[in-house]
Amino acid sequence: xxxxxxxxxxxxxxxxxxxxxxxxxxxxxxxxxxxxxxxxxxxxxxxxxxxxxxxxxxxxxxxxxxxxxxxxxxxxxxxxxxxxxxxxxxxxxxxxxxxxxxxxxxxxxxxxxxxxxxxxxxxxxxxxxxxxxxxxxxxxxxxxxxxxxxxxxxxxxxxxxxxxxxxxxxxxxxxxxxxxxxxxxxxxxxxxxxxxxxxxxxxxxxxxxxxxxxxxxxxxxxxxxxxxxxxxxxxxxxxxxxxxxxxxxxxxxxxxxxxxxxxxxxxxxxxxxxxxxxxxxxxxxxxxxxxxxxxxxxxxxxxxxxxxxxxxxxxxxxxxxxxxxxxxxxxxxxxxxxxxxxxxxx
Numbered sequence: 095x096x097x098x099x100x101x102x103x104x105x106x107x108x109x110x111x112x113x114x115x116x117x118x119x120x121x122x123x124x125x126x127x128x129x130x131x132x133x134x135x136x137x138x139x140x141x142x143x144x145x146x147x148x149x150x151x152x153x154x155x156x157x158x159x160x161x162x163x164x165x166x167x168x169x170x171x172x173x174x175x176x177x178x179x180x181x182x183x184x185x186x187x188x189x190x191x192x193x194x195x196x197x198x199x200x201x202x203x204x205x206x207x208x209x210x211x212x213x214x215x216x217x218x219x220x221x222x223x224x225x226x227x228x229x230x231x232x233x234x235x236x237x238x239x240x241x242x243x244x245x246x247x248x249x250x251x252x253x254x255x256x257x258x259x260x261x262x263x264x265x266x267x268x269x270x271x272x273x274x275x276x277x278x279x280x281x282x283x284x285x286x287x288x289x290x291x292x293x294x295x296x297x298x299x300x301x302x303x304x305x306x307x308x309x310x311x312x313x314x315x316x317x318x319x320x321x322x323x324x325x326x327x328x329x330x331x332x333x334x335x336x337x338x339x340x341x342x343x344x345x346x347x348x349x350x351x352x353x354x355x356x357x358x359x360x361x362x363x364x365x366x367x368x369x370x371x372x373x374x375x376x377x378x379x380x381x382x383x384x385x386x387x388x389x390x391x392x393x394x395x396x397x398x399x400x401x402x403x404x405x406x407x408x409x410x411x412x413x414x415x416x417x418x419x420x421x422x423x424x425x426x427x428x429x430x431x432x433x434x435x436x437x438x439x440x
Contacts, residue, residue: 095112096112098112098116102177104123107187109186110182113234116182118178121167121169133198134209135206136206143209145193147211157273164184183221183242185246186219192211193211193282197212217278218278220235223276224275226276228362244349257284258386262278262280262379265380268409310322310327316364318356320353321360323337325428325432325435331402332410333403333434335399335435336396337361338394338395343394344389344391345385367440370439381398
């Protein structure tokens with residue numbers, strides 16, 4: 095894998111990754127971006143930090159194809175976020191971040207505790223093409239993407255203030271996506287988010303996923319010697335998918351070459367099954383859960399897919415019991431939805 099580092103005119107960093115060196119000259123860039131200001135406030139009832147970043151209200155919302163900010167720039171054309179005529183995979187610091195190295199100091203004198211939100215938010219552009227998905231990327235491009243994520247994990251975790259790094263993808267307008275171009279994001283937090291703290295507590299008690307592994311037969315969707323994809327027995331969404339390596343690994347940076355290839359292949363196959371399930375693109379949230387800093391000996395890497403559709407024309411809405419009480423109610427059995435996904439052709 096080759097990596098090119100480019101500093102944008104406004105100071106944000108852009109990383110170009112590829113299977114061959116990137117040598118194209120940089121083109122003219124657009125207007126400078128004002129430094130984002132954000133901070134965090136403590137939620138005394140939930141015991142978690144809430145980030146306030148008012149500048150995000152002005153971010154780009156579903157622009158037409160000719161003004162796609164994640165496409166390669168063209169000479170004399172609309173200046174995109176990537177000032178080059180072509181690339182394989184691009185990563186850059188978000189123009190409208192919730193977390194930023196330049197977030198500044200929190201306001202003083204509030205009735206609740208505050209703290210800085212000095213982390214980072216990056217955008218990962220999977221392809222120069224305006225449309226596509228993890229399912230339509232070539233095997234080589236998916237494997238490159240896995241290596242890009244691994245590199246970003248290592249670079250971001252090397253910063254002394256970063257405690258947790260999470261790559262994720264929001265897909266589909268139903269999930270609040272503001273850009274159609276195939277992309278994901280990476281949040282680097284200066285604290286461990288609450289869901290990951292709960293998962294860490296579970297892994298500190300036992301190797302939860304490895305303990306489940308021998309019992310996942312009825313729930314398995316895909317499996318090979320290195321990786322398993324299943325509808326977890328405790329699924330909270332009808333077609334939720336859990337994807338993880340069969341050997342203990344704290345994160346992608348610890349994968350073998352064979353595990354990288356297997357994992358990359360399964361990413362594409364899971365998305366293809368979800369898309370073929372109702373014969374249309376499945377809106378979902380996909381999150382990569384690697385070990386928080388300092389928990390590399392116990393936390394088992396895994397990927398969680400949260401698909402939004404429960405039938406071809408019905409969304410899985412979070413209602414009172416889910417949002418207000420945090421208790422999910424399911425109307426589909428994981429054993430049955432796993433069987434349905436197994437049988438979906440790809």
